[in-house]
Amino acid sequence: VIDLRGIGRSYVMGQEHIHALSSITLNIARGEYVALMGPSGSGKSTLMNLIGCLDSPTRGAYFLSGQEVSRMNDRQLAEVRNREIGFVFQTFNLLPRLSALENVAMPLVYAGVSRTERLERAAEVLDRVGLASRMRHKPNELSGGQRQRVALARALVNRPSILLADEPTGNLDTKTSIDIMGLFSDIHAQGNTIVLVTHEEEIARYAHRIVRLRDGNIESDQVETMP
Amino acid sequence: VIDLRGIGRSYVMGQEHIHALSSITLNIARGEYVALMGPSGSGKSTLMNLIGCLDSPTRGAYFLSGQEVSRMNDRQLAEVRNREIGFVFQTFNLLPRLSALENVAMPLVYAGVSRTERLERAAEVLDRVGLASRMRHKPNELSGGQRQRVALARALVNRPSILLADEPTGNLDTKTSIDIMGLFSDIHAQGNTIVLVTHEEEIARYAHRIVRLRDGNIESDQVETMP
Numbered sequence: 001v002i003d004l005r006g007i008g009r010s011y012v013m014g015q016e017h018i019h020a021l022s023s024i025t026l027n028i029a030r031g032e033y034v035a036l037m038g039p040s041g042s043g044k045s046t047l048m049n050l051i052g053c054l055d056s057p058t059r060g061a062y063f064l065s066g067q068e069v070s071r072m073n074d075r076q077l078a079e080v081r082n083r084e085i086g087f088v089f090q091t092f093n094l095l096p097r098l099s100a101l102e103n104v105a106m107p108l109v110y111a112g113v114s115r116t117e118r119l120e121r122a123a124e125v126l127d128r129v130g131l132a133s134r135m136r137h138k139p140n141e142l143s144g145g146q147r148q149r150v151a152l153a154r155a156l157v158n159r160p161s162i163l164l165a166d167e168p169t170g171n172l173d174t175k176t177s178i179d180i181m182g183l184f185s186d187i188h189a190q191g192n193t194i195v196l197v198t199h200e201e202e203i204a205r206y207a208h209r210i211v212r213l214r215d216g217n218i219e220s221d222q223v224e225t226m227p
Numbered sequence: 228v229i230d231l232r233g234i235g236r237s238y239v240m241g242q243e244h245i246h247a248l249s250s251i252t253l254n255i256a257r258g259e260y261v262a263l264m265g266p267s268g269s270g271k272s273t274l275m276n277l278i279g280c281l282d283s284p285t286r287g288a289y290f291l292s293g294q295e296v297s298r299m300n301d302r303q304l305a306e307v308r309n310r311e312i313g314f315v316f317q318t319f320n321l322l323p324r325l326s327a328l329e330n331v332a333m334p335l336v337y338a339g340v341s342r343t344e345r346l347e348r349a350a351e352v353l354d355r356v357g358l359a360s361r362m363r364h365k366p367n368e369l370s371g372g373q374r375q376r377v378a379l380a381r382a383l384v385n386r387p388s389i390l391l392a393d394e395p396t397g398n399l400d401t402k403t404s405i406d407i408m409g410l411f412s413d414i415h416a417q418g419n420t421i422v423l424v425t426h427e428e429e430i431a432r433y434a435h436r437i438v439r440l441r442d443g444n445i446e447s448d449q450v451e452t453m454p
């Protein structure tokens with residue numbers, strides 16, 4: 001479902017060229033659960049943004065569900081992003097003036113869901129991440145780990161078939177992380193595809209395949225043989 | 228040096244009272260290295276903000292280096308914050324229009340250091356956290372872990388005697404985390420005081436004392452007997 005061929009992403013800064021990604025060839029089948037690891041600055045978030053159609057590569061081709069993404073028009077891209085993909089950002093990106101509930105309900109506005117149903121579904125998924133008592137809070141009235149869970153809830157509310165999560169447990173204690181990983185396992189068991197960036201080996205172990213980046217390239221790509 | 232007596236911090240939201248901290252009595256001597264742990268939402272960042280004089284308690288008293296903080300005027304508070312304390316925020320709080328170098332040099336502006344020396348010292352500490360090649364980048368041109376390290380460098384540039392770090396390795400891979408913890412150990416060895424919030428037991432182990440919070444209270448406070 002995710003088919004990257006010779007993908008590169010560079011930035012030009014004055015005289016310098018920074019190759020955030022050099023050449024990435026990666027194939028992820030529908031229903032896989034992949035952990036993406038690598039040192040700070042190795043290109044993980046850049047790769048996630050490309051997979052999530054939030055950025056375009058400098059070179060190479062990207063086929064999502066068989067369609068070449070660079071050939072899609074804006075409407076098609078917006079549709080794919082909204083329906084197929086749920087994105088948990090490393091920096092959360094919540095809207096500061098909206099409550100947790102309203103933040104989580106946002107993707108359903110684009111999906112044309114009625115207001116009553118939006119708030120019901122948002123409340124339901126916030127409850128699943130342990131935030132039933134915090135729905136009215138704005139982001140600055142929440143702890144770091146609570147904001148992270150709101151970002152996760154927002155990514156899940158539209159029941160996407162592809163979940164892209166960039167460090168979803170970076171601000172969570174062990175017990176809360178285990179709850180969240182349990183939720184991810186349920187989502188995966190329903191046949192969905194998950195790509196998860198993490199720097200913790202414990203968390204990566206929930207996936208069945210680990211792709212490691214180094215300096216913008218894939219250093220290793222291993223399927224776990226343990227069940 | 229950090230003496231909290233019956234500290235409480237509540238928020239009023241409509242009819243509800245949220246007790247982020249119920250009653251915290253905690254004494255940290257100069258030169259200690261303390262890890263602060265606890266579930267998401269248990270009050271760790273709230274406690275760090277109070278210790279760092281960035282927030283005032285709803286009840287209780289706080290003595291910093293023997294002086295009662297609530298009795299200090301704004302000038303005294305600003306001075307303490309700038310000279311004594313270095314703060315690494317859970318959300319980094321970098322200035323988006325300034326480069327990494329300028330962000331790190333900021334505290335030295337308040338300290339009245341000359342421009343040449345500011346940039347030299349900022350460059351030096353950025354090099355120590357592995358960001359020599361990223362000094363000209365703005366925060367949005369950096370990876371998550373790079374931003375985290377810029378926030379750390381900024382907290383250290385004024386050589387504070389008290390370092391308060393809220394999840395300083397949350398976005399870092401294992402190797403980079405180990406480098407950063409090595410840096411913290413050096414700072415501690417020079418006689419400085421460190422309070423470090425982390426959710427990772429591996430990281431907490433670098434400290435010699437672990438304080439655990441739960442629902443706004445101290446659940447346990449243990450000095451490690453292993454060297």
Ligand SMILES: Nc1ncnc2c1ncn2[C@@H]1O[C@H](COP(=O)(O)OP(=O)(O)OP(=O)(O)O)[C@@H](O)[C@H]1O
Binds near residue numbers: 134246
């Ligand atoms: N401005 C506010 N208004 C209301 N409640 C707040 C406000 N700020 C924080 N809280 C609540 O206070 C509690 C403690 O928050 P705090 O940020 O200290 O937690 P934490 O231990 O740092 O959590 P985390 O590990 O998730 O970062 C949380 O339950 C949070 O929802």
Ligand SMILES: Nc1ncnc2c1ncn2[C@@H]1O[C@H](COP(=O)(O)OP(=O)(O)OP(=O)(O)O)[C@@H](O)[C@H]1O
Binds near residue numbers: 011013043372373399
């Ligand atoms: N807009 C930009 N301009 C220049 N360089 C950039 C820009 N955005 C990112 N970079 C660089 O690209 C590289 C890859 O960044 P990326 O955010 O993908 O890393 P990462 O693997 O997610 O790191 P982390 O684990 O720290 O989050 C970094 O070295 C970063 O400095």
Ligand SMILES: [Mg+2]
Binds near residue numbers: 372
């Ligand atoms: Mg990243």
Ligand SMILES: [Mg+2]
Binds near residue numbers: 143145273
């Ligand atoms: Mg916190």
